[in-house]
Amino acid sequence: MHSYPPYAITHIHLDKAPQLPALVCQNQGNYLVFWWKNVALGHSFIEAGEVIDLSQWPSVVTKAIAAAVENYIDKAQVDAVPWQTWLADIDTAQWSNWLGALLKPWAPEFIPTKAPVSVIICTRNRASSLKMCIEALHRMTCQPTEIIVVDNAPSDDSTKKVAESFPDVRYIMEPSVGLSYARNAGIHNANSGIVAFTDDDVLVHPEWVYRVWETFLDPSVFAMTGLIIAAELDTEAQQIFEKHWSFNRGYLDIAYDRAYFKRVESAGPPVWEIGAGANTAFRKEVFNKVGLFDERLGPGAAGCNDDSEMWFRILVGGYTIQYNPRAVVYHTHRREIKDLKRQIYTYMSGFTTAALIQYKHHPRSGYIKQIYWYLPKYYASLVRAGFPHFTFRSRTLWVELKGIVSGLTYYFKHRNQPSQSLNR
Incomplete structure (x- = not known):
C-alpha cells in the first residue's frame, strides 16, 4: 500500500523573507512557491522526510527561480551579474537590491482601480x-x-x-x-x-x-x-x-x-x-x-x-x-x-476529437500522426512502465485509453455536423 502524504504549500516572498522558512518535513512534503512582490518566479517540491538546511537553501532557491530570472534579464536587456554566487554566499543585501531593481518594471506601484x-x-x-x-x-x-x-x-x-x-x-x-x-x-x-x-x-x-x-x-x-x-x-x-x-x-x-x-x-x-x-x-x-x-x-x-x-x-x-x-x-x-479519473477521461476524449477537428480544418497540421502513431507508442511505454502495479501516474491509464476511444467515436459521429459558432 503506497502512502502519499500531503504537501504543505508555502508562498515565499523573497523581497520580505529570503531566508529558509520553518518547514515541517515529517509526515508531509512541502511545495514552495517563490515570489518577488507579486511576480511569481518558480516553485520547488520538497518531499516528505527531506530536510533542507541553511547550506542547501540557496541552491533550492536558485534552481527554482533561475529560468525566470534569466528571462527577466533578457527582457530588460541588462548585463548578466553573478547573482547565483551572491545567493550561494548568502549575500542577501546585494542580491535583493539587484533583483528588486531588475523586477521593478514588472512590480508597478500604481494600479488602476x-x-x-x-x-x-x-x-x-x-x-x-x-x-x-x-x-x-x-x-x-x-x-x-x-x-x-x-x-x-x-x-x-x-x-x-x-x-x-x-x-x-x-x-x-x-x-x-x-x-x-x-x-x-x-x-x-x-x-x-x-x-x-x-x-x-x-x-x-x-x-x-x-x-x-x-x-x-x-x-x-x-x-x-x-x-x-x-x-x-x-x-x-x-x-x-x-x-x-x-x-x-x-x-x-x-x-x-x-x-x-x-x-x-x-x-x-x-x-x-x-x-x-x-x-x-x-x-x-x-x-x-x-x-x-x-x-x-x-x-x-x-x-x-x-x-x-x-x-x-x-x-x-x-x-x-x-x-x-x-x-x-x-x-x-x-x-x-474517482473524480480525477472522470476528469482525465474527458480530457483525452476532448483532446482526440479536437485534434481531428483541427486536422480537418488545417490539413497541413500533423495531428493524424499524433493520433494514429505517437499516441499508441506513448501509451504502450506507459503501460510497460506501470506494469504490474499501476500506481500513481499509472492509475488513470485505463480511463485515458477509454477517453481516446470515446473521442474517436464522437468525432466520426459528429464530423459532418458543422459548429454553428464557426459561422457566426
Missing part, C-alpha cells in the same frame, strides 16, 4: 465554489468592468441565488448543455473589448484583472493565458494531477505567434501547452475573425479542449497568443481519484 475587462465564469451546480470565486474577484486591487455568471443547464436555482446575492454580478442562464455554449453566451453578453474566463473552482490573485488588461496593451496580442498555481496538494489525486497534468505553464513570458506556429505546424501544434481555460482572455474582436467556441467540444459534449481548439484557430489566423506568468490564479484540483 478598474480595467475594461469582462470577467466570465461558466458554472453548473457548484454554488459554494462559485461564491468563493466571486468573493476573490471582489478582493482584487483592480476591478473588471463587469462580472458575468453563465449558468449552464442548471438542475436547480442555487447558482442564480449566489450570483444575485452580488449586486454587480450579471446572471445569464444558458439552457444548452456544454461549456462551449456557456462560453459563447458569455461572449455575446460581454460589453468590454477584453473578455476573460475563469472557473468556479479558482481563486484569483489580487492583481489578476490588471495583469490581463496589461497584456492587451500590446496591440499584436489577440489572446492570452496566465499562470495557474495549485491551491492545495492534500490528496493523491491532487498530487497526480499537479505532477503529471498540471495547469502550471511556468514562469517565463512566451509569445505564441506566427513564428511559433510555423515551427510546430507539421508535427501537430501542441496547443494544449499554451494554458488552460481557467485563466485565459481574448480580445473580443478575435471572435469575429475566427469564430466562437466549437459547441462539439468542451465538457458536456466531446470532453475538454474547446479552449485549445480556439487557440489553434487563432494561430492559424496568424494572430498572437501571449502567456503572461504575472496573471495568476489558484486552482483547486479534484480531491478524489
Whole structure:
C-alpha cells in the first residue's frame, strides 16, 4: 500500500523573507512557491522526510527561480551579474537590491482601480465554489468592468441565488448543455473589448484583472493565458494531477505567434501547452475573425479542449497568443481519484476529437500522426512502465485509453455536423 502524504504549500516572498522558512518535513512534503512582490518566479517540491538546511537553501532557491530570472534579464536587456554566487554566499543585501531593481518594471506601484475587462465564469451546480470565486474577484486591487455568471443547464436555482446575492454580478442562464455554449453566451453578453474566463473552482490573485488588461496593451496580442498555481496538494489525486497534468505553464513570458506556429505546424501544434481555460482572455474582436467556441467540444459534449481548439484557430489566423506568468490564479484540483479519473477521461476524449477537428480544418497540421502513431507508442511505454502495479501516474491509464476511444467515436459521429459558432 503506497502512502502519499500531503504537501504543505508555502508562498515565499523573497523581497520580505529570503531566508529558509520553518518547514515541517515529517509526515508531509512541502511545495514552495517563490515570489518577488507579486511576480511569481518558480516553485520547488520538497518531499516528505527531506530536510533542507541553511547550506542547501540557496541552491533550492536558485534552481527554482533561475529560468525566470534569466528571462527577466533578457527582457530588460541588462548585463548578466553573478547573482547565483551572491545567493550561494548568502549575500542577501546585494542580491535583493539587484533583483528588486531588475523586477521593478514588472512590480508597478500604481494600479488602476478598474480595467475594461469582462470577467466570465461558466458554472453548473457548484454554488459554494462559485461564491468563493466571486468573493476573490471582489478582493482584487483592480476591478473588471463587469462580472458575468453563465449558468449552464442548471438542475436547480442555487447558482442564480449566489450570483444575485452580488449586486454587480450579471446572471445569464444558458439552457444548452456544454461549456462551449456557456462560453459563447458569455461572449455575446460581454460589453468590454477584453473578455476573460475563469472557473468556479479558482481563486484569483489580487492583481489578476490588471495583469490581463496589461497584456492587451500590446496591440499584436489577440489572446492570452496566465499562470495557474495549485491551491492545495492534500490528496493523491491532487498530487497526480499537479505532477503529471498540471495547469502550471511556468514562469517565463512566451509569445505564441506566427513564428511559433510555423515551427510546430507539421508535427501537430501542441496547443494544449499554451494554458488552460481557467485563466485565459481574448480580445473580443478575435471572435469575429475566427469564430466562437466549437459547441462539439468542451465538457458536456466531446470532453475538454474547446479552449485549445480556439487557440489553434487563432494561430492559424496568424494572430498572437501571449502567456503572461504575472496573471495568476489558484486552482483547486479534484480531491478524489474517482473524480480525477472522470476528469482525465474527458480530457483525452476532448483532446482526440479536437485534434481531428483541427486536422480537418488545417490539413497541413500533423495531428493524424499524433493520433494514429505517437499516441499508441506513448501509451504502450506507459503501460510497460506501470506494469504490474499501476500506481500513481499509472492509475488513470485505463480511463485515458477509454477517453481516446470515446473521442474517436464522437468525432466520426459528429464530423459532418458543422459548429454553428464557426459561422457566426
